[in-house]
Amino acid sequence: MTHNLSERGEGLVAAPPLPEYIHAHLDRKDDQWCPETNRDGLISLCVAENKLVWDLLEPRFAECRRLEAYSIGYDKMAGAMPFREVLADFMSRTFIGRKVRPDNLAVFNGAGSVLELLFYVLCDPGDGVLVPTPSYTGFWADLETRDEVEIIPVHCSSEDGFALTTDLLDDALAQADRPVKALLYTNPNNPLGCVYSAEEVDEILSWAEANEIHVVLDEIYALSVFGDVEFTSGAELRPDMGDWLHIVWAFSKDFGLSGLRSGVLFSENERVLRAVDALAMWASTSGDTQSLLRQLLADEDWVDGYLAENKRRLGEAYRRVTEVLDSYDIEYVPADSGFFFLVDVRPLMDEISWEGEYRLWRHLLDELNVNLTPGAACHNGEPGFMRLVFTSVPTDTAVEGVHRLGRYARSLASA
Numbered sequence: 001m002t003h004n005l006s007e008r009g010e011g012l013v014a015a016p017p018l019p020e021y022i023h024a025h026l027d028r029k030d031d032q033w034c035p036e037t038n039r040d041g042l043i044s045l046c047v048a049e050n051k052l053v054w055d056l057l058e059p060r061f062a063e064c065r066r067l068e069a070y071s072i073g074y075d076k077m078a079g080a081m082p083f084r085e086v087l088a089d090f091m092s093r094t095f096i097g098r099k100v101r102p103d104n105l106a107v108f109n110g111a112g113s114v115l116e117l118l119f120y121v122l123c124d125p126g127d128g129v130l131v132p133t134p135s136y137t138g139f140w141a142d143l144e145t146r147d148e149v150e151i152i153p154v155h156c157s158s159e160d161g162f163a164l165t166t167d168l169l170d171d172a173l174a175q176a177d178r179p180v181k182a183l184l185y186t187n188p189n190n191p192l193g194c195v196y197s198a199e200e201v202d203e204i205l206s207w208a209e210a211n212e213i214h215v216v217l218d219e220i221y222a223l224s225v226f227g228d229v230e231f232t233s234g235a236e237l238r239p240d241m242g243d244w245l246h247i248v249w250a251f252s253k254d255f256g257l258s259g260l261r262s263g264v265l266f267s268e269n270e271r272v273l274r275a276v277d278a279l280a281m282w283a284s285t286s287g288d289t290q291s292l293l294r295q296l297l298a299d300e301d302w303v304d305g306y307l308a309e310n311k312r313r314l315g316e317a318y319r320r321v322t323e324v325l326d327s328y329d330i331e332y333v334p335a336d337s338g339f340f341f342l343v344d345v346r347p348l349m350d351e352i353s354w355e356g357e358y359r360l361w362r363h364l365l366d367e368l369n370v371n372l373t374p375g376a377a378c379h380n381g382e383p384g385f386m387r388l389v390f391t392s393v394p395t396d397t398a399v400e401g402v403h404r405l406g407r408y409a410r411s412l413a414s415a
């Protein structure tokens with residue numbers, strides 16, 4: 001072959017980093033369930049998107065859709081200053097819990113890109129990063145594909161509600177077969193949909209400080225807390241984040257704007273900021289999108305009203321979906337934040353194994369036309385827990401999807 005690709009190019013062709021459930025989701029996107037026209041259609045409850053708020057955003061976007069001169073030319077690739085200033089104010093005011101300086105922010109096209117760039121500059125190929133599991137599925141693609149970092153999973157167990165403890169972290173660190181550079185920790189947690197208390201976050205941060213490793217705290221769901229709990233940012237607990245604590249956030253979740261591709265790194269490590277800035281050219285958020293988001297955030301009253309209504313809707317959707325699960329006696333790990341929670345699907349499996357979980361996932365997809373996030377994709381330590389996203393479709397659709405699961409569970413029970 002004369003026009004072959006590089007080894008890494010061929011590697012990407014042979015093993016694309018996106019998991020199978022996402023391919024299944026994208027392949028079937030045109031077969032959406034509709035009670036009138038497509039009663040057997042797909043109900044996709046697997047991708048963490050918030051489709052419950054567009055009616056709030058659309059009129060506001062229509063108001064601020066004005067192209068600004070500063071946004072159409074080259075600017076700082078890690079975010080134009082007018083945008084970073086508004087973003088810093090917004091973050092200080094809403095979830096960071098203290099003053100954020102615009103100089104300490106770097107904006108890229110989504111949290112995924114922020115993570116990819118950040119780990120590129122924190123780690124060398126082969127370095128280890130601790131990731132508690134069950135986890136957000138995308139961290140493996142973000143860290144391992146180009147950065148060549150090795151994720152060391154820290155498996156939390158269903159027996160104690162998937163709690164993350166410093167004992168588990170100690171064990172993972174002691175058993176690591178490579179230098180561990182960082183802990184990547186998500187609060188509120190994806191896929192558990194739970195907020196770690198200030199005490200819990202503090203304990204994890206102290207552990208990392210004592211072990212002298214970086215902490216990357218992914219707070220992308222910070223403003224999507226619907227339960228009776230309080231979110232505390234790591235930046236509030238460590239007013240001096242030093243060189244080791246870095247916070248990630250994005251517009252993708254709390255504002256339901258995953259397609260606009262805008263995420264942000266908040267770090268007080270000058271060298272980290274300079275290093276990611278050197279790579280920013282390849283991961284910028286377009287000037288037009290920055291301008292739009294700047295205008296969106298500038299109206300604080302609108303932002304506050306939006307955030308309150310978003311929380312109310314998340315809570316309402318969670319309540320409606322879990323009520324249906326309750327009515328079929330299907331167990332799940334209760335949630336207080338985010339767009340999802342874990343369903344205990346062990347009673348639906350023909351055997352408790354990874355193969356059994358995969359067979360169930362395929363059956364739900366192929367026969368019920370319901371796509372859940374398999375536990376294996378969340379790198380769970382044990383088979384039998386799938387993530388159900390309750391905000392990726394209108395709540396009536398999610399409810400119909402849960403009825404399909406419930407009817408299937410009943411058919412098994414009565415067989």
Ligand SMILES: Cc1ncc(COP(=O)(O)O)c(C=O)c1O
Nearest residue numbers: 048110111112136190250252263
């Ligand atoms: C915890 C977490 N981090 C990062 C991302 C990626 O976000 P983005 O779409 O902004 O790249 C997601 C998306 O699901 C997520 O759940």
